Amino acid sequence: MFKGLKNSLLSIAFPVECRVCQAEVIDSNDGVACSDCWEATTIFLGNEMLCSKCGAFFGPRAAPIEVRCHQCDEHHYESASSLGIYEKALAASILRLKNEPLIPNRLVEPLKQRASLISDIDLLVPIPLSKQRMIERGFNQAEIIAKSVANITGIPVDSHSLVRTTHTPMHRVGMDKRARELTVVNAFKVVRPNLIKGSRILLVDDVFTSGSTASNCAKVLKKAGAERVKVLTLARAVMK
Numbered sequence: 497m498f499k500g501l502k503n504s505l506l507s508i509a510f511p512v513e514c515r516v517c518q519a520e521v522i523d524s525n526d527g528v529a530c531s532d533c534w535e536a537t538t539i540f541l542g543n544e545m546l547c548s549k550c551g552a553f554f555g556p557r558a559a560p561i562e563v564r565c566h567q568c569d570e571h572h573y574e575s576a577s578s579l580g581i582y583e584k585a586l587a588a589s590i591l592r593l594k595n596e597p598l599i600p601n602r603l604v605e606p607l608k609q610r611a612s613l614i615s616d617i618d619l620l621v622p623i624p625l626s627k628q629r630m631i632e633r634g635f636n637q638a639e640i641i642a643k644s645v646a647n648i649t650g651i652p653v654d655s656h657s658l659v660r661t662t663h664t665p666m667h668r669v670g671m672d673k674r675a676r677e678l679t680v681v682n683a684f685k686v687v688r689p690n691l692i693k694g695s696r697i698l699l700v701d702d703v704f705t706s707g708s709t710a711s712n713c714a715k716v717l718k719k720a721g722a723e724r725v726k727v728l729t730l731a732r733a734v735m736k
């Protein structure tokens with residue numbers, strides 16, 4: 497009887513159907529994707545070939561020398577890293593995070609590992625939403641991620657000093673490079689520079705696409721006196 501009750505409660509507590517392959521999700525720690533889809537998703541283990549500045553993915557094996565993509569040469573942050581590639585289970589989890597403020601337990605360990613590699617940070621700053629989008633959604637998914645990082649590291653979150661001044665269209669993943677860049681130029685501003693001045697900041701977001709959003713945020717943060725800006729995202733879109 498208890499077993500039946502437990503299962504029916506579990507089936508209410510988390511979705512049974514994997515949002516990637518429609519198989520059953522057995523383990524609630526996996527969130528909205530099944531364990532097979534998680535296994536098929538690239539989560540970085542630290543031995544991949546990545547751009548040493550922006551984290552662009554070149555291949556599954558580490559290079560014997562430092563590699564750079566050079567697309568990020570002008571970007572204003574020091575470095576950017578992600579938990580994995582924006583695909584399969586990770587993409588499904590991020591799409592869910594835009595509707596429900598939940599990060600699957602499955603991502604806590606990778607988040608811990610990644611956060612432990614990022615040293616000398618005073619402040620976690622989520623990339624802000626516009627006021628309009630914040631009202632529509634009710635929460636900022638980047639802030640949910642920043643709070644998870646705060647739980648792991650004990651570093652405080654500042655969700656108020658950096659604001660987005662313009663409302664930009666959604667679906668940036670599908671836009672071309674030029675269109676993406678135009679939407680984020682001058683889109684951010686620091687409203688409490690006294691909290692930013694002299695700080696070493698970790699910018700937090702869900703997806704790193706071209707890096708222009710993170711770069712523009714880093715630019716205004718540095719203008720306000722930030723000493724250093726690094727970037728952490730859940731996923732990295734692979735640019736075609």
Ligand SMILES: [Zn+2]
Pocket residue numbers: 514515516517518519529530531532533
């Ligand atoms: Zn699946």
Ligand SMILES: [Zn+2]
Pocket residue numbers: 547548549550551552564565566567568569
């Ligand atoms: Zn790069």
